[in-house]
Amino acid sequence: MTRVPKPSDHLWPPSARPASPGSVESLYPFIYQGATDVTAVLAQARASTIAKANEVMDLRAEVGARSGEALARCAAEAAARFAAGGRLLTFGNGGSATDAQQLATLFLYPAGRDPMPLPAIGLASDPAVLTSLSNDIGVDVVFARQIAAFGRPGDIALGLSTSGNSENLLRAFDEASRRGLVTIGIAGYDGGKMAELDGLDYLFIAPSESIHRIQEAQTTMYHVLWELIVAELGSRQVRA
Amino acid sequence: MTAGPSATVTNPPQRPGDAGGADRAAAAFERRVGPGRELAGRAGEIANAAHAMAVRFHQGGKLVVFGIGGAAADAQHVAVEFVHPVIVGKRALPAISLTSDAATVTGVAAHEGLASVFSHQIRYLGEPADIALGIALEENCPSVVGGLRTGSDLGMLTVALVAGTGSAVEGQRLDHLLAAGSADPLIVKEIHVSTYHLLWELVHVFFEQPGVLGPGIMT
Numbered sequence: 001m002t003r004v005p006k007p008s009d010h011l012w013p014p015s016a017r018p019a020s021p022g023s024v025e026s027l028y029p030f031i032y033q034g035a036t037d038v039t040a041v042l043a044q045a046r047a048s049t050i051a052k053a054n055e056v057m058d059l060r061a062e063v064g065a066r067s068g069e070a071l072a073r074c075a076a077e078a079a080a081r082f083a084a085g086g087r088l089l090t091f092g093n094g095g096s097a098t099d100a101q102q103l104a105t106l107f108l109y110p111a112g113r114d115p116m117p118l119p120a121i122g123l124a125s126d127p128a129v130l131t132s133l134s135n136d137i138g139v140d141v142v143f144a145r146q147i148a149a150f151g152r153p154g155d156i157a158l159g160l161s162t163s164g165n166s167e168n169l170l171r172a173f174d175e176a177s178r179r180g181l182v183t184i185g186i187a188g189y190d191g192g193k194m195a196e197l198d199g200l201d202y203l204f205i206a207p208s209e210s211i212h213r214i215q216e217a218q219t220t221m222y223h224v225l226w227e228l229i230v231a232e233l234g235s236r237q238v239r240a
Numbered sequence: 241m242t243a244g245p246s247a248t249v250t251n252p253p254q255r256p257g258d259a260g261g262a263d264r265a266a267a268a269f270e271r272r273v274g275p276g277r278e279l280a281g282r283a284g285e286i287a288n289a290a291h292a293m294a295v296r297f298h299q300g301g302k303l304v305v306f307g308i309g310g311a312a313a314d315a316q317h318v319a320v321e322f323v324h325p326v327i328v329g330k331r332a333l334p335a336i337s338l339t340s341d342a343a344t345v346t347g348v349a350a351h352e353g354l355a356s357v358f359s360h361q362i363r364y365l366g367e368p369a370d371i372a373l374g375i376a377l378e379e380n381c382p383s384v385v386g387g388l389r390t391g392s393d394l395g396m397l398t399v400a401l402v403a404g405t406g407s408a409v410e411g412q413r414l415d416h417l418l419a420a421g422s423a424d425p426l427i428v429k430e431i432h433v434s435t436y437h438l439l440w441e442l443v444h445v446f447f448e449q450p451g452v453l454g455p456g457i458m459t
Contacts, residue, residue, distance in 0.1 A: 038291075038452045041291075041446065045290065045445060048441075049287055050283045052434070053276065053279040053280035053283065057273065057280075063269075064270075068266050076261060094320055102310050211326045215437070224269065227268050232261065235260075
């Protein structure tokens with residue numbers, strides 16, 4: 001198939017990023033046709049907000065229908081690894097770095113919830129490590145080097161990217177796969193280059209052209225993955 | 241290979257219990273439907289908050305974002321969203337997260353208490369034209385409410401993203417209260433992510449219409 005260049009969440013300057021269809025102008029065409037009355041603009045903003053809220057609901061439903069079974073299989077494998085002493089390593093760039101951080105804290109300290117804490121390390125949370133690797137070697141290695149340092153064969157590597165094209169994620173998955181970690185990717189669009197990786201064990205895609213809607217559906221996917229993992233660990237305890 | 245929709249690159253053998261996992265997954269996605277629908281019902285409140293934020297940016301203000309626990313990650317997400325927009329051609333707008341400096345956060349928490357971690361930073365970093373955006377995965381987070389109150393005292397615009405109905409923080413002199421309509425912290429976060437993405441999008445819509453922002457100093 002012919003691969004259409006996709007906007008990327010990590011390439012900047014953004015010469016490769018098309019301004020549409022994700023541009024604000026394309027999202028709010030009426031506003032850019034010259035309305036300047038506050039009431040009219042607010043009314044259009046409300047209408048557009050309702051459309052976006054419905055869009056992410058539809059995307060969530062689509063992702064649930066397409067990925068539900070695979071998420072359950074992935075959760076079963078991750079639970080088995082946690083039960084055997086494995087840890088979760090999470091990584092991503094920009095907004096996805098904050099998702100990696102959210103995932104790590106959700107596993108490590110599920111505040112106000114019953115489930116047991118599980119070992120998880122966010123690889124995008126330490127500015128000293130990130131800036132030293134970026135400065136001395138390059139941003140492409142910031143996650144792969146940490147996986148080489150921390151990763152053990154029974155661990156779980158989970159990376160998030162909206163484009164699926166982030167070079168530092170691709171390298172991290174390669175490193176993790178080589179070391180025997182199970183690898184989980186969460187991407188948008190059509191999965192980008194992550195869909196071409198031989199060593200990626202699971203790939204979950206939020207099929208949208210909007211970076212924002214992709215991130216919103218990805219958040220639900222990794223939250224559901226956590227829910228399924230703790231449920232799986234719970235039922236293991238019951239069986240044991 | 242050709243990327244299929246939600247492709248699973250490898251398919252581990254089916255094992256007993258898979259059907260249970262798939263059912264659990266379906267139920268988990270289903271739990272998101274109601275709160276997602278409620279988000280659309282708050283479109284007017286979101287548009288009003290975004291308009292007020294755009295006015296502050298237009299007047300030279302910056303966005304100051306903060307939250308506890310998982311919401312600390314959201315604060316950083318919001319800051320990078322405004323400073324380095326993902327959509328080409330959108331200008332960088334000034335935004336800082338108060339959760340990223342672990343030295344200050346832990347230092348203030350140890351000596352003044354966790355409830356002061358944001359109010360302290362806002363007292364020294366906040367300016368009257370600024371926006372205080374507090375994000376909480378619960379209905380009433382003392383650290384976030386404290387930060388918003390200090391921001392309000394300074395004359396900052398205050399915007400709160402909270403869990404539940406928001407009734408617990410009514411009366412806190414909040415200019416804009418955006419409640420997620422759920423008490424489940426995971427679903428609350430998912431609604432918050434959509435909410436702050438929408439705020440960013442709408443701020444740019446308003447910001448590029450200077451006629452709707454009144455007199456400003458930013459060009």
